[in-house]
Amino acid sequence: MFLRKRDLPPLLLAIHDPPARLYLRGEGDAELLARPAIAIVGARACSPYGAQVARMLGRELAAAGVVVVSGLARGIDGEAHRGALETKGHTVAVLGCGIDRDYPAAHMTLARSIAERSLIVSEYEPGVEPAPWRFPARNRIIAGLCAATIVVEARERSGALITADFALEDGREVFAVPGEITSALSVGANALLRLGATPLTAVADVLESLGLEAPRVAEPKGGPLLDLLPATADELVRKTGLSAGKVTAALAELEVAGLAAEGDGIYRRLA
């Protein structure tokens, strides 16, 4: 199943060199691609902080009804997809190979989860193997599908910066998450900031640019807590500022949902 050029969503059609075709895999409707979307991209070997931010952005944007687009790579990409999947929202993975290839192999399960609800897309025919020279081209589609691109962590001359370049060329907004000036992982995002990208300090910054409103603060249902595990209940109370009762209730719901388990007072994630 694929979309012909004339059926491409308007934003993608508007870029400098739109793809001739877009192959689709997954249960999501093709109409998904026309909804307000934001790209989240960044380093494969990201820091725990970067992973946490990507996950949070993915989750909160998806919860606000935005489609989260990324490249299914390890690190920031994967976390962004996962964050979105934690909500009832949608996420689209754009591949640099055929949609029938599971690349990277470590993300096979993640790909399947995305396909169960949303879409995996590629301009390459099924059967095309992944290759490094195809990734920059893939990045133009990621940027092209979206009204804005967020760079979370990026090294100098990395793929994420290429995506940001495409976004700027096509007149889309670029956000960068400020990083520590001493870390190589921050060089890319901080360089973008120097060039005039918008600093991202909260999800609301991004939603505003799309003319969307942030959803009311998600209830402490566990989603946010899950990211803080492993931890004791008291650590979570300290970190979230929620009451011991609320934290305890949220943790028990995670246990019942099979997402976490307690042992000797320490809660851990399952799977």
Added chain:
Amino acid sequence: MLARAVTFALVGLEPRRVEVEAHIQGGAPSLTIVGLADRACQEAKQRVRSGILSAELEFPGSRVTVNLAPAELKKEGSGYDLTIALALLAASHQIPRNRLAEHASCGELALDGRLRRVGGVLAVADGARRAELERIICPYDACAEAALAGIEPVGVRHLSDAVAYLRGELEPPEFVIGNGMPRRRPLDLADVRGQERGRRALELAAAGRHNLLLGGPPGTGKTMLARRLPGILPPLEEEQALEVTRIHSVAGLVDPDQPLIGYAPFRAPHHSASTAAIVGGGPRLRPGEASLAHLGVLLLDELAEFQRPALEALRQPLEDGELVVARAVGSVRFPARFQLIATMNLCPCGARGDPGAHCTCSAQRLARYRDKLSRALLDRFDLVVTIPRAHALDLQGGPGEASEAVRSRVVGARLRLAGARPKRTASADELLTRAVERLPLSGRGRAKVAGVARTIAALAGSDAVLPEHLAEALAYRAPAELATP
């Protein structure tokens, strides 16, 4: 020449009427006590003789027999001294016989005739009131205690005071009844830093009278928390206070100036305590720690260090709220409706549950440790929580919430639970069903979760048990691996 005086023997906590008859006959001077008197009671002979002489009264110079009736009832201890002395003085016409017969009496005599308090004065006074006697003559420092029974006490410091009173030469002295409040301020929760979940569990335990087990590595504040439970409990109702005081009186544990125990009692026996010391009984049928904690708190600190038989013996009172001790004279009941709070390390070396330490216990050692605790006992705990080491920032922080504030919430929740109890909503029911499928939760475990959830709802001021209340209750269930089946 025969005279009678009345006192009461204790069978468990119950007073039984005892008639003390003194009979003076001709013959060589002697004093015999008959009627199943134990050794301490037999020794009354020396104390009574010496006491009468010290009071400058006359000791009969012929054969005296004292009979304690009914004979089948065992008479234990030194509390019969005063009654025996008075019966003897009446038989020898030194005090009016009729007037003596309208009084109950009790107390131990010192060799110089002064009176000493004995345990169980309240029960004796209860017996006297029920027998519609006019007053009870007792040691002066037991007055306040006796008065709790609703009978007028005549406090005497010396045998000669008792004699003067019975001769109509002395009015009963004034005395002060205390206000029923503890002498010492209970330990305050403000001392505990951090430990938010531990505090929460303690508050729930107080509100719902739930049994609570605090596990975790050593030095994290488990004992500290447990000892602060009494400070957040509401005071006892009047009837309850009397019930508790009766038990403490029998054990000789009431404060003479402040006899009424108007607050939840707190008992913390050492882990080396014998089974009899913990559950009561023994040859003299004394209430044990479990009964002394009736309507209050029993703390078993370092639960796994206790003898397993002692722990197993606690299962009956935990179930029935009383201890029944079988005796030849029939069974004796000691009320023991206590709230259990216990602490324990999670393993013998203590490292378990401490992210910064590594447990070195072998599998056998761990198994033996957990063997101390039967599944059946563990099932009696409604709330089981692990207390982690407090974070440095918390330990440096300001004082925690004070007990007074917590206590007022507990009082509110108790009122709510006593009225129309919160009921589960359909979605809370649904969550409970899902939880039973997913988590290891026994039938008893399920009932406990439901009960704790109700307490959580009551504390939240909610009329219904909502899913969030139920979820929180689920987190306090006893983990399966903590004990052997």
